[in-house]
Amino acid sequence: MSRLVVVSNRVAPIEEGKAAAGGLAVGVQDALRKSGGIWFGWNGEVDADPQTRSETKDNITYVTFGLTKRDYDQYYRGFSNATLWPVFHYRIDLARYSREEYEGYRRVNNALAERLKPLLKPDDIIWVHDYHLIPFAEACRMYGIRNRIGFFLHIPFPAPEILTAIPPHNELLKTLCFYDLIGFQTETDRLAFEDYITREVRGLVRADGSLTAYGLNFRTGVYPIGVVPDEIRRQAESYKGRRNVISRTADGELRKTIIAVDRLDYSKGLVERFRAYENLLDRFPEHRRNVQFIQIAPTSRSDVRTYQHIRKQLETEAGHINGRLSELDWTPLRYLNKSHDRRILMGLFRAADIGFVTPLRDGMNLVAKEYVAAQDPEDPGVLVLSRFAGSARELTSALIVNPYDTAGMAEALDRALRMPLQERKERYENMMRAIRSADLAAWRDGFLRDLRASASRPTLISTKRAKASSA
Ligand code: GDG
8 A cells, every 4th residue: 555645734742642632633643554654744843943853653754844933924823824714714804915924835835845755755645734735736746746645625615705805816726726636524615616616717627526727637525524433432431520520509400511612713603602601691591500601712823913812802701701690609601711631521521411512614623523422322412503614514413503693592502401301312313323424534534545546647847946936
């Protein structure tokens, strides 16, 4: 079997079973372990003189490097996270565009391709992850890399009307078409991409699903990322600390618990969620004192300005709710702005009566699937899920809500709090069927099968030109 080379912005910690390892890291590690290969990406360090490090464990070599401050500012903090992330999540209002940052983004992608080239064998297949690396395949072709290269977009692909807000959208999309296979989380994302290709650049979509645009031939596919349900259930069952977390009412009853876990990001709809919870307590006062809401939201990308703003806004909102509604023996909302061990999270999911997952836009949202997989089949909780999460396409037995509808979300919470056991079980079983049939292994194997089946590309551009554009 040919070796696998994974390229992603960040390389996950090397120690196996590390608490922080999320779904993507587990899936990638697993795929690499099967065929052996390289995981290539940034080590998270910013350094004046960044070094490349290589470490081999069993059949996987981890090749990581640092970024200079300029590369970090332009490629990571700038174009990736201040332009692409907000626009791809439909937040043009939060996006900024700087030509220098875009050039930095292209420069870093070129430099990474140049660094990867000497590590490759002719029959390696290359799997590239996410929006930081859209132009990576084009850069590889410029350096004469002829291997099969596939790309998976973890976040949504926006409608063309939104995408075209990015000034170099056409150039950016052209670079994307250098991949042999482009994978999306949902059919909606894939159709948005096809819409751009057919309407903006008059590309061709053939009956067999292959596409031609900008003189390039490539394929697309839908590969919803999944979880490892049995492992989640084991982790959830092994957590013994829930007694300390779920508080009791004056009568000694366990309080109904609503749980939410997100990276602190404006796409996750946290403010809207807090307001919906407040609306529940105002309109259905019988739940007061009998319910608690635990929101875990570890800080992310804290040096991007819009992230500092959302953090302040949430602190204000949480303070407002607790200040207005708390009693001496009841705190309605517990907002924890720090990360927790994965086993604890899975245990909390199992202990909670409601998983409240309401992003304004999300490629998939693994938390929704994790919450369901962690439940006790004999007494499962209820998932309240935003229609704008990719996972809502599969988890149709959740209570589906619109995160812009505060009153509607409060009503869904009320319904979930009252839902009889039989209905909870039926919904849970339907969702588990969907989770099992599209688990993490299905995502990985489906993508790699299609990538292996695709034809590798000839070198299109001379190495001389590549050197000039990466200088
Ligand atoms: C992107 C896309 C897509 C969260 N807090 C802690 C913690 N987590 C874990 C969760 C989950 C993961 O992080 C978050 O995954 P999500 O899918 O919910 O969201 P993003 O981080 O935005 O991921 C998303 C995903 O890529 C995969 O393709 O689904 O749409 O935006 O696994 O449990 N883990 C630990 N401590 C925490 O405090 N250990």
